[in-house]
Amino acid sequence: MAIGVLGTGRMADALATRWARAGHRVTVGGRDAAKARALAERIGHGARPAGLCEAAGAGEVVLAALPYGAGAEVVRELRDVLAGRVLIDCANPIGPGFDLLTGHGPSAAQQLAMAAPEARVVKAFNLCHEDVWRLRPPVFDGRPLAVPLCGDHPDALARTAALVRDLGCTPVQAGPLTRAHLLEATAALFIGLWLGENADAQAVAPPLAHAAG
Numbered sequence: 499m500a501i502g503v504l505g506t507g508r509m510a511d512a513l514a515t516r517w518a519r520a521g522h523r524v525t526v527g528g529r530d531a532a533k534a535r536a537l538a539e540r541i542g543h544g545a546r547p548a549g550l551c552e553a554a555g556a557g558e559v560v561l562a563a564l565p566y567g568a569g570a571e572v573v574r575e576l577r578d579v580l581a582g583r584v585l586i587d588c589a590n591p592i593g594p595g596f597d598l599l600t601g602h603g604p605s606a607a608q609q610l611a612m613a614a615p616e617a618r619v620v621k622a623f624n625l626c627h628e629d630v631w632r633l634r635p636p637v638f639d640g641r642p643l644a645v646p647l648c649g650d651h652p653d654a655l656a657r658t659a660a661l662v663r664d665l666g667c668t669p670v671q672a673g674p675l676t677r678a679h680l681l682e683a684t685a686a687l688f689i690g691l692w693l694g695e696n697a698d699a700q701a702v703a704p705p706l707a708h709a710a711g
Contacts, residue, residue, distance in 0.1 A: 503525065509623070510563035514545065534549075566590065608676070644667065644668045648681055
């Protein structure tokens, strides 16, 4: 699969490296050519650097690994190039005090969908620190990590699910894109528990067998 990556930060590094090692064709795009080149060299496995527009055009699937706020701006500039492509959003709109910055407005993922109406947006990969994606594979207590996906397009969800499996994880369908705000709120809750309270967020939910009483 051809994957375009928008951004040169740590999430871009972690996910793109795993996908390149799995045999996907990765193009790294950034406004800073030197940073894009350095990341592509670090990823290896044939990854190549490019500008943002070229990277978006090179991918059947495009990962928006951009900070909240900057993502919608970049995607709006690239909306024509992104038309018809799968666009994965992994951003977390979390501010001081681990509060959700989107409030009662559209989620970060929905903002990308509004910025590029013809792109097929999927929310995924936002619940974990980038170091988790570097694990080969992310398995805890013998159980592969589950990755929830929100989106409206079956083909886009299927392609994203395939990329989840390439990380050694299990995709979980979490509903349409309108539910992406729930994933973002879950990230805010988990990060607040992990960093603010030093609590094990994984212990919050009972096993599935006990979930319904």
